[in-house]
Amino acid sequence: MIGAPAVAVTGLGLITPAGDGVASTWEQVCRGQPTSAVDPRLSGLPVDFSCSLQEGTLLGRGAPARSTWRMSPVAKAAVSASYDAVLDAGLETASWDATRVAVVVGCGVGGLAQWRTQALRLADKGAASVSPLTMPMALPNMPAGEVALSLGIHGPSLATATACASGASALMIARGLLASGQCDIVLAGGSEMAVDPLTVAAFHRMGALSTRGHDISGASRPFSPERDGFVISEGAAILVLERVQDAAARGRRPRAYLAGCGASTDAYHPTSPHPQGTGSEIALRQALGDAGLAPADIDHVNAHATSTRLGDAAEAAVVGRSLAHGPTVTAPKGVLGHTLGAAGAIEAALTVLTIEHQLVPPTANLDGAVAEGTLNHITDTARPQRVAAAISNSFGFGGHNVVLAFTADPPD
Template sequence: MNVVVTGLGTTSPLGGDVASTWEAALAGRSGVRTLENDWAEQYGVPVTFAGQLVVPPSEVLSRPETKRMDPSAQMAIVAAREAWADAGFGEDGVDPDRLGSIVSSGIGGVWTMLTAWDTVRDRGAARVLPLTVPMLMPNSPTAYVSLEFKARAGSHSPVSACASGAEAIGMGFEMIQSGRADVVICGGTEAAIHPLPLSAFAAMQALSKRNDDPQGASRPYDVSRDGFVMGEGAGVVVLESEEHAKARGARVYANVLGVGMTADAHHIAAPEPNGAGQTKAMELALERAGLTTADVAHVNAHATSTPVGDMIEARGIRSLLGPHADQVLLSATKSMTGHLLGGAGALESVFTVKALETRTAPPTINVTEPDPELQVDLVRDTPRALPEGQIAAINNSFGFGGHNVALVFGV
């Protein structure tokens, strides 16, 4: 059964919707800035910048909605509403028993959990909000999406660290192919710009500490890269069986052609040094899509800007594509958005679909001296045109714990 993308939604460090986010990405703008708080002084947090949302959910949602949802769920609802409207469902909508929701988060309601602990410690257990558990649970975003759109075919939330959003889309693809649903609202969300996650990632030496140059801090593939930049936001896509989409005359952005999922089984945080699991995920996705490497025109890389991880992926892409890698355009959009953790793969799927729709590969910024090992054509600073005709693109997402997800989209 063929699966298509009929709706896109996001709220991100580049914009409050898909149009503004994509416009900023093509312009090569950074969404990273210095945080307006006293965390560094109060707690000694060593990183003072991140990719925060341009449009806070409080400017879009009602006060009662923001009171009952963790920021991660708020962001998911904002993106899901846009994607649903973009898909063009009328008043009749979709048969609820044929509609699913799969929205993931890598960390879940960290703001809610830590705020609740502050309340217990400072004011006593009796002052904890009754909605604390529904707000902090990692499945809260997908549950709220399911409630919003009456999705009864199934509501799921795979938690696989920074691969979570891509895995959600892969599961949505499989949910439709298996016949469980005709339409699935799927994606990822994360709201973890909080002093604890920032301190913890910094303690792992995972974050860039370029406090004097926030917008230049995320620099995938550059020889001076020193870690990733925390981002926040959500990306949501509406997937639909091709038959269902045609029956209602829906606009189709792209086809979802294949998904590959593997596990490194190597280390709780570090990727397997040879990238075998990452390469295998890409191979499986292409195989499932019925494509060869010659069909690939574009890759949106995981590329977080870490000294080790970037080149493991780049070598894997080169190994997979062989000489054809010279004809493939590589983009690393985290250079502009920062790393949305569980939301990254979903936002980058939106970017990948838009790249195919517009035949334009978005740029990678901040790469002034590419790593000499990089053997794939990196799109730097300005967008570049993708070829006409039938083409495919790969979106890679990898997560702590050795989770590897590759999605293949095509037009």
């Protein structure tokens, strides 16, 4: 909602291939250590590696034990991240007004694995073999629905589906819900568990995936001249958002503030970005205007940078053109791979952590010349830096562009 007031980020929940929780993910991202590895689920495919969740990651925590059996992995990931975020925010579900709490969870692919496995059952064994849980496990709104069920939330429960911008879109919608007065607390973010043979085969056929099988740890190479596609990943992130005055009233110090949002559509091509990045530049300038920031106020950019040739080139052009003063740039997908519908939320959470810790993580696998532009890339090691304002970029198939602006201090 353009023109809405800034909101406080009071809690974070993160589940990524770098770790189960905020601290472990942040630590590995700051080390710049890639998580890509051979994935047994993809055995026999032309691309058989991914960034997958670590063994022992507990999905579905916070939900009643009797209910997790019916959830898809993407819903379980959203529930776990939401549970962690609520704890981090210091909220008590037993005492909040559940009618004044909302959930917005972005999901780009959803339960595609359920569709695939059940379609095979139908073809092999007939209709009687299809699971009655197929629909609730496969529908893309169910991560949001299961979060509401698990935490007893009775306010609005929404799903956003803007491909790889879905998680960022969820945060933008959440800010609007708070501004409209429909709720007092929003759990917002994204979840995606799409590492599946069908998904990987489809992306490979498009030419979107890295085929760097001889150097798997170096396969995700944002902004590198040697980049050849993204590495598919999985995970979830949920942020707890509240109005600034409400967080202050309960004595909660925010981690950062979501100060502005911008969104646009390229209307150029179903899967390729506009080569000059005109749509994403519109979203960037909207986010700055919404936050009351000038371009020179931005200290840091968390880039979408998937490691594809066209996408990274367009983003580099936009950042270089719009933020010519040279803010630092990092691209977490070098470590985490591309989590699709969860990426915008995960990277928003990392932007919040960058502001909170005043530390910029490096872009993994960017150890030499960059392909385009003269951006101020952080490489090799994390760099301490004063970051008063930062943006997080998210772009998706369909031409969806969302830019979020975060600040260290509350609005005047």
